[in-house]
Amino acid sequence: MNGLALALxxxxxxxxxxxxxxxxxFFTFAFPLIFMVIFNxxxxxxxxxxxxxxxxxxxxxxxxxxxxxxxxxIARDEGILKRIRGTPLPPWAYLAGRIGxxxxxxxxxxxIVAGFGAIxxxxxxxxxxxxxxxxxxxxxxxxxxxxxxxxxGLIPNSDAAPAVVNATILPVLFISNVxxxxxxxxxxxxxxxxxxxxxxxxxxxxxxxxxxxAADFPWQELGVMAGWGLIGVxxxxxxxxxxxxx
Amino acid sequence: xxLADAAIDLRGLxxxxxxxxxxxxxxxxxxxxxxxxxxxxxxxxxxxxVEILEGHRTRxxxxxxxxxxxxxxxxxxxxxRVGIVLQQTGVDLYLTVREVVEMIAGYYPAPRDVDEVIGLxxxxxxxxxxxxxxxxxxxxxxDLAVALAGDPELLFLDEPTTGFDPSARRQAWETVRGLxxxxxxxxxxxxxxxxxxxxxxxxxIIADGQIVASGTADELIGATSAATRxxxxxxxxxxxxxxxxxxxAGSAWEIETDAPTRALNLLTGWALETETxxxxxxxxxxxxxxVYLQLTADAxxxx
Numbered sequence: 006m007n008g009l010a011l012a013l014x015x016x017x018x019x020x021x022x023x024x025x026x027x028x029x030x031f032f033t034f035a036f037p038l039i040f041m042v043i044f045n046x047x048x049x050x051x052x053x054x055x056x057x058x059x060x061x062x063x064x065x066x067x068x069x070x071x072x073x074x075x076x077x078x079i080a081r082d083e084g085i086l087k088r089i090r091g092t093p094l095p096p097w098a099y100l101a102g103r104i105g106x107x108x109x110x111x112x113x114x115x116x117i118v119a120g121f122g123a124i125x126x127x128x129x130x131x132x133x134x135x136x137x138x139x140x141x142x143x144x145x146x147x148x149x150x151x152x153x154x155x156x157x158g159l160i161p162n163s164d165a166a167p168a169v170v171n172a173t174i175l176p177v178l179f180i181s182n183v184x185x186x187x188x189x190x191x192x193x194x195x196x197x198x199x200x201x202x203x204x205x206x207x208x209x210x211x212x213x214x215x216x217x218x219a220a221d222f223p224w225q226e227l228g229v230m231a232g233w234g235l236i237g238v239x240x241x242x243x244x245x246x247x248x249x250x251x
Numbered sequence: 252x253x254l255a256d257a258a259i260d261l262r263g264l265x266x267x268x269x270x271x272x273x274x275x276x277x278x279x280x281x282x283x284x285x286x287x288x289x290x291x292x293x294x295x296x297x298x299x300x301v302e303i304l305e306g307h308r309t310r311x312x313x314x315x316x317x318x319x320x321x322x323x324x325x326x327x328x329x330x331x332r333v334g335i336v337l338q339q340t341g342v343d344l345y346l347t348v349r350e351v352v353e354m355i356a357g358y359y360p361a362p363r364d365v366d367e368v369i370g371l372x373x374x375x376x377x378x379x380x381x382x383x384x385x386x387x388x389x390x391x392x393x394d395l396a397v398a399l400a401g402d403p404e405l406l407f408l409d410e411p412t413t414g415f416d417p418s419a420r421r422q423a424w425e426t427v428r429g430l431x432x433x434x435x436x437x438x439x440x441x442x443x444x445x446x447x448x449x450x451x452x453x454x455x456i457i458a459d460g461q462i463v464a465s466g467t468a469d470e471l472i473g474a475t476s477a478a479t480r481x482x483x484x485x486x487x488x489x490x491x492x493x494x495x496x497x498x499x500a501g502s503a504w505e506i507e508t509d510a511p512t513r514a515l516n517l518l519t520g521w522a523l524e525t526e527t528x529x530x531x532x533x534x535x536x537x538x539x540x541x542v543y544l545q546l547t548a549d550a551x552x553x554x
Contacts (some may be wrong), residue, residue, distance in 0.1 A: 011358065017356050018346065025345040025381070083341030088397070091305060093330040094358040220497070248307075 008098045014095075015102025020109065033072075033110065037064040037118055044184070045109030045126065056216035059183045061115050062145070066174065068111030069104075069146050074160065074170045076251075077103060082163040086247045096247075104150040108144035111146050133218040141213065141223060145158045145206045152202070153239030160199045174203075179235025182207040202233035257316070258283045258405050258436040264313035265346060266299050273299045275460040277313070283404075283454075286427070286437040288451035290444065292547055294433060298459040301409050304438065305335050318405055331359055334403035335393045339391040348374050351382060352396050359401030363386045372396035373426060395426065405436045412446060420475035424449055444540040458547040471542050477513040478537050481518070484530035492521045504533065512534050 023032055041060045045053050080086055089099050101156035122128040131138060160169045178184050180194050181203035187195065198204040259281035266274040270365045274296045277287060290295050303317065306322035306329070315321055320329035320466040342351045352369055356362035369378050382393055391411070398406060407429070412420045420443075427450050430437060441447055441550040443477045448452045448468045455465035464471050472478055484503045497504045497518045508514045511534060521530050 014354075014357060020347040020352070021350070022343045080341070084337060084339050085341040085343065087307065087337060088340045088342070089329065089333075090307065091333075092355060092358045092401070093327040093336040095327070128554070 009092060012098040012101035012105060013119050015099060016105040017108035018110065019102055023106065023110070033068075034114060034117060037067065037114055038121060039238065040184075041121065050126075053122060053126035053128050054215070055186055055211065057118065057128040058210040059207060060122075061118050061177065061209050062203070063183050063210065064114035064118050064208070065111045065142060065146050066203065068114055068176070069107045069155040069212050070149040070156075071170055071174060072110070073103065073107050073150055074156045075163075075181060076172070077157045078160050079155065079163045080167040081247065082249045090247045097142075100154065103155075104147075107150055107153075108146045112142070115142060129217075131213050131217045134213050137143065137220075137222060138210070138213050139208045141206070141227065142232050144234070145209075146226050148202060148234030148237060149206075151234045151241060153237075154245060155237045155240030155243075156241065158246055159251045163249075177201055177203050180204075182211065202230050205229040214251045256283075257281060258285075258318060259287075260314075260316040261300075261304075261436060264300065264303065265311045265317065266303060266308070267295075267311045268387050272460055273311070274303075274310075277460075277462055277467075279455060279462065281436060281438055284431075284434055285452040286431055286439060286450050288439045288441055288447040288454040289457055290441055290447045290454050290459035290543065291441060293440055295457045295461065297457055298409060300457070300531075301407055301438065301440050305333070305337075306330070308338075316444040321437075321449055329346045331401060332404045334398035334401060334406045336406070336408045337412055338413070338442070340394055342382050342390075342393060344379055347379050347381050348385070348393055348396070349378045351393060352400050352521070355397045356400040359420070362403060363402035365400070368396050368399045371399060371426065371429060373422060388415055391415070391423075395423075399430075406430065407440065408437060408439045409521055410440055410442070412441070412443065434511070442467070444543050448539045456546050458549075463546045463549070468539050472537055472539060479508055479514075479533050480533075480537055480541075481506040481508070481514060481520070482531070482533045482535075483513065485527060489525075491518060491529050507537075 037060050040063065041056055044056045044060075044099075048056070078084075090096065119130050122197075123130050156169065156173065178247050180187065180190065180198045180202065182198070183203060187198065190198075205226035209223035209230075210219045212223060212226075255278050259279065261277055261279040264274055264277040265278075277296075277419065279287075279289075283499060289297050289300060304308050304317055306325050307312070309323055315323070318332050320326055322329060336358055337550070345525075346354070348369060349365060353365050356365055356368070357495065366375075366378070369375055372395045374389065374392050377389055382390060390525060392415075395408075395411070396458065398408075401466060403426070407458050424446070427437060427439075437450075437510060438448070439450060453467055454463045454471070459461070465550070482500065482503050482505050485491065491504060495506055495514055496508060497506045499505075504517070507513050515534070518529070521527070
């Protein structure tokens with residue numbers, strides 16, 4: 006089998022194992038919806054036009070960045086990574102399998118959140134710009150997967166994983182137009198959020214949802230996300246470890 | 252024979268972690284088809300050595316050939332021919348035994364039949380159970396099954412029975428003997444003397460990062476001065492003849508000798524003559540354990 010076939014095969018095994026832990030699977034899918042309902046209740050009816058695309062972005066980030074940084078760190082502590090390293094499976098094929106599975110889950114979440122937004126809140130899915138929406142989702146999920154893998158290199162062990170992952174992503178979500186519309190934020194917060202990739206992911210998705218075919222093609226947003234993705238890849242190549250640091 | 256003919260050939264292997272010298276100049280040779288045990292106390296450098304051979308760790312110095320390859324290069328060509336049972340490893344707990352073995356087997360060009368591998372590891376009954384449901388000993392068997400999945404020529408077993416109960420250990424030994432019948436070369440590390448003695452064709456004792464003895468178990472036992480130990484009790488006040496070389500050992504007497512026939516003859520002759528009853532007479536060959544304890548203690552003393 007060539008590497009690509011092995012990577013696809015690895016996605017299937019990851020996927021099979023994932024669905025065999027139903028509580029974990031259920032809450033993976035319920036989590037973004039819970040946020041969506043709460044935000045809509047708290048911010049009122051008109052908020053759903055904002056929160057549908059915002060929670061789509063949140064879903065992709067949770068499925069890729071958060072999920073990979075946590076599960077890869079745990080697999081590393083359990084010795085799963087070290088075992089794989091002792092087999093002839095190309096390391097990239099294994100990681101591609103994990104990333105592929107994360108992206109599959111992320112896309113399922115996107116479909117659920119977009120569907121829920123359309124049915125429950127009447128937020129129209131932007132079919133007119135669907136290719137651009139898909140491109141933003143692909144670049145976003147790939148970039149946040151790469152950053153998630155890079156971060157595992159900075160997490161010493163799985164006990165530290167939740168703290169590191171939450172502390173790196175939650176504040177950024179709050180200042181990046183995802184959990185709260187950012188229009189009234191101080192200028193410096195706005196400036197900081199523009200350096201980071203989450204803001205660009207959110208702005209691209211919000212723009213496409215709001216303006217549909219009238220939206221500008223999000224060159225700048227895609228560029229910044231891809232740039233961060235590249236930093237993630239370089240960081241992962243530099244810092245990724247197959248064994249925990251004890 | 253050249254370097255490449257042996258399954259493993261190690262020359263001058265050194266590994267330092269900062270100022271700590273974990274391995275200080277090891278030479279080893281393991282022939283194809285043999286079971287070789289690296290025996291030593293915890294912290295002696297066993298795992299460092301085996302993990303360098305497996306390619307999991309880099310070396311500071313030395314020449315290594317594993318099946319003709321340098322494991323430091325991480326070549327898939329070598330990994331296809333080697334199976335590894337690490338001390339601590341995980342598999343996906345939500346997959347069944349069969350799925351795990353099948354998944355790993357798919358990484359190899361010519362894997363062994365999945366059900367056969369599961370049978371070799373003694374997991375046929377647990378085949379369709381998820382790994383999560385298995386006991387600790389059964390999970391260790393999964394490790395073995397996974398290591399065998401690719402039908403390796405050379406198998407590394409790093410302390411394979413640590414934490415096993417005695418009957419599970421015996422079963423594991425039977426499994427290892429079954430593997431040698433398949434012509435596999437096995438490199439085993441252990442701190443159990445009986446395990447090394449039961450399984451290994453040849454063994455090396457490592458202490459403080461150096462090989463302090465190597466050979467067959469018989470050679471190691473024979474190489475140290477007094478290979479036989481005679482123990483017995485005498486009534487209070489009775490003293491055996493000086494020529495027997497006996498000394499007091501606790502509440503009994505002990506003779507350590509290379510000429511047990513002569514020593515016994517002297518002792519029993521004297522007992523018959525003086526009508527002294529000899530109690531609890533034991534004649535034992537020194538065990539590998541005695542040799543091991545002596546050698547590892549010597550290594551510590553020279554520190």
